Amino acid sequence: MTEPVHIHTYDNGLVLVAEPMDWLESAAFCFLLPAGCAYEPAERAGLGAMTCEMTQRGAGERDSREFIQALENLGVERGESVSVSHTSYSGALLSDNLAATLEIYSDLLRRPLLPGDQLDAGRQVALQELRAVEDDPGHKVMIELRQRFYPSPWGRASQGSLDGLEATSMDEIGEFFQQNYRPNGTILSVAGRFDWSELQQHVGRLLGDWQAAQGQEIVEGPAGPRIEHVPYESNQTQIGIAFPSVPFAHKDYFQSWGAVGVLSSGSSSRLFTEVREKRGLCYSVYGTNHTVGKLGSVICYAGTSADRAQETLDVMIGELIRLADGVEEEELGRLKARIKSALIMQQESSGSRSASIARDWYHLGRVRSFDEISRLVDELTCDTINAYLAEHPPADFTIVTLGPSALEIPREIS
């Protein structure tokens, strides 16, 4: 079922990557712009999110309302987000509407109205999102964890800060837009049903003469404290643990991914079995690989009643340390079965495929086909994973807890 991935780089640096999935009626796209919150000035935390918000308040010939309505009439399931490295605009839709939808997004990218009279409304939207995090302890602990684990600005949260959002002006939004919404460094991915040569020409007409601009350098600062408790009034204590690992583009990434899969993929995985199934300590527990820029980590989470949090933390750390002893054949066999079926089922969704190929291009400068991923999974063995783990045992943990009281850090790692 695998079809070739089409790639075209326009003269201004914009890259179009597209994977045909002719058995679908839908198409999905994703614009990945080099406009993440890492590029915000430190005292304007949230500028990227506000810029993203303001770009959707009218573009080209359409005012704010006409802009949204045009997309809704085309039945586009929209999404937009700001991460550390990127601002992304994505959508899934019936393939007949793809050309018209991309045209509307080209207005957003090149001719947004950025209406000054809506700045306060846009600011309120951003402030509401920032406040919402305060009521979501599971989300908040992950933000607090990333901020401490990664050297600045790689751990930033896109929601920004109260001071940053309140101080942001229309001129600053315009400047952030001019500098970071640019074709060089932008990836447009499309997956689903489309005609490649039509798509390539259409995108060329819409975005081929978009002017390139110079990107900004990122100045790195220090990471935060490794161990911290954040006081929070709640029934449960939230636990976030991070440790360094290899990033997505690293040659050993699949080894780390395999090890973390044994730790946390599926109900027979180690964390689920030891923390939830055997001990009933929590409802939700997981670990996952995370990459930002060129930095990689493994990030783990659990939320549990305050009086059971210490045991939960101890068991989790115990499992992380035990991982260095290696994984077993049966565990790896189950993981491979899960990955294989997930890969095949990804062929049923244009949305998940378009996100994957955009991510591949950003990290690797190419797209991994289903066949290549399948082969890489087949090549994983306990020996290769265990050799990786011997060289990179989980260590140097950053631990953030959020809840009514602090926990003791297990002796073997403090």
Place this chain on the structure above:
Amino acid sequence: MKFREHRLDNGLSIVAECNDRAVSTSLGFFVTAGARDESDEVSGVSHFLEHMAFKGTPTRTADDVNRQFDEMGAHYNAQTSEESTIYFASVLPEHQGEAVELLGDILRPSLREQDFDTEKKVIVEEIRMYDDQPPFGAFERCMAAHYGDHPLHRGILGTVESITDLKVEAMRAYFAERYSPQNIFLVATGKVDFEALTGDAERSCGEWPVVSTQRLTPRAAPHQSFQCVQKSEATQQYLIQIANAPASTDADRFAAKLLSVIVGDDSGSRLYWELVDTGLAEHASVYHYEFEGTGAVLTYMSCEPDAAADNMQRLLDVQRRVEQEGVSETELAQAKSKVCSRIVLRSERPSGRLFRVGANWISRGVYRPVRDELESFNSITAADVAAVLEKFPLSVCTTLAVGPLSEMAEPK
């Protein structure tokens, strides 16, 4: 696409939408057992029982269950609602038989006391997790206030007290009654070998004993009240409203769904322009839920506490305006295009189709291909929407607010 159906002698129904071009198979056992079938003494038992199904059977330990699902690379889960418990898995077609056997087996769980006691802790953690999350129990409180003595008044998870006090014998008795085969439907979508499916189901489920059961399905009476519950440590104020709406078998449910999209879709709706685009609220949405015998329109809003009373007034104004003036052709067309696009997108995956095929068969005893679903929405007129508003006005509703405020002024 080909629809197939079969019924075992004990009453268990099997339905499938077979798509030979699909690359996966989705399977689900739908059990008509949910919070509405419980009594106060066993509140939360349906959901707790869903967890217990994964804790082992006479021939499998809990580890065996988890391991065997993972070995076939299944993407599986279970969910409990007011009126059903659904155990589902998506697998590659070659694992269809194994998946049916395993799902069938866990529907006859051992319900061992030791596992029951361990899992009780997980359920309590789940309840406490939701207690710490927005909207901090507002949905359950609002359901209780709206439904009064109606069977839908109980929360799905139960309470820390009801779960702590629950005895394993009570769960076994509930299981024996509600998990009788006439209450169970095996649904399959995607690439399905139907002959194998019925044969496997017969072997796994054919001997399950029949117990007569009943479910009361009265239409809920209209209710109107307002309550403000203080939670001082919250940052935002949260508002839930429930109004009556068409039931799962009412023909006007399509009009009700389009109305909810026009008034309160996440984007481009009347509430979106009034409250979200303006930055007055973080979130405002309306959703139509259908139940057996009755239905509900749920409105959810979250915002800064200072803006809450004013926003609630704006919400009421939006509701009254649509009740008086109805909806425009432009709005209706836009809502149809959104709803139909979503249906087609979701239907591309067998796992997305599973729940639609299951709901249509269980609630209405019909199979409806995607094009029929689209046609049902596309044929709705503005007059149909006006008629549903006349019958079920949005402003006649139960309102519950949770957040830092100790009291809020009621809208005029």
